[in-house]
Amino acid sequence: MTVLTVNKLTASVGAEIVGLDPHRLGNDATLGDALLEALEDNGVLVLPELHLDPVAQVEFCRRLGGVDHSSDGHHAVAGIYPVTLDKAKNSSAAYLRATFDWHIDGCTPIGDEYPQKATVLSAKQVAERGGETEFASSYAAYDGLTDDEKQRYASLRVVHSLEASQRRVTPDPTPEQVQRWRERPTHEHPLVWTHRSGRKSLVLGASADHVVGMDLEEGRALLSGLLDRATTPDRVYSHSWSVGDTVIWDNRGVLHRAAPYPEDSPREMLRTTVLGDEPIQ
DSSP states (O other): OOOOOOSSSSSSSSSEEEEEGGGGTTTTTTHHHHHHHHHHHEEEEEEEEEOOOHHHHHHTTTTTTTBBBBBTSSSSTTEEEEESOTTOOOOTGGGGGGSOBBBBBBEEEEEOOOOOOEEEEEEEESOOOOOOOEEEEEEHHHSOOHHHHHHHHHTOEEEEEEHHHHHHHHHSSHHHHHHHTSOOEEEEEEEEEEEEOOOOOEOOOOTEEEESSSHHHHHHHHHHHHHHHHHHGGGGGEEETTTTTTTETTHHHEEEEEOOOTTTTTOOEEEEEOOOOOOOO
């Protein structure tokens, strides 16, 4: 089994992996398992200035699980999705403004796909100001509840929608925009996700629209309050990018968001998504 040097970045989320040879990523049969174990323990792994090329990034991600190819066509390398506000590089750039809000990927899939297992992001170009990526543990969010809250929230279910997340960044949409948002089906998830490992986390973020069976405003206030508690500054790791950095996060146990950056910023991240194998239940 590969032994990693892991330096924690905060008490609740994030660790830096130091001294990792990038040439081992696609060749070391045990490295994937070691990184997945570290990911389970820390939620986010920072691999500074690794300078992975896109092909090597996709090959590496295959060590972690199946690679999502649903967004192929945006980049010359299959399995790479450019995260940028430049519409010339990503025709869906307008939707990425919603990543400025806290979220968990995969809560509003087109079908019944499971949320992504993990996401790998590498920095090709960085913003002159803003553009940090922030992370908070949704496991820690659950662990921080009182016993009474854990009991009260155990049976709550929440409706998630693309419209909810998009309205946060486009509060005065055109009818055409609303129609496009509503073409994506809504999904109902438990507020508390009981994982196969036995750990529990809270399913929160921008896509969480309302609590089933609860007054609309009361339910939204509850969700907003829980999100605020989960993302207090002492519970957040903020990564300031350098070109060549690679960051991996456990999408099933981590909330994330991008700090706002100018629309004309050259910032470009190359994302590869590792397919999920566990439903929210």
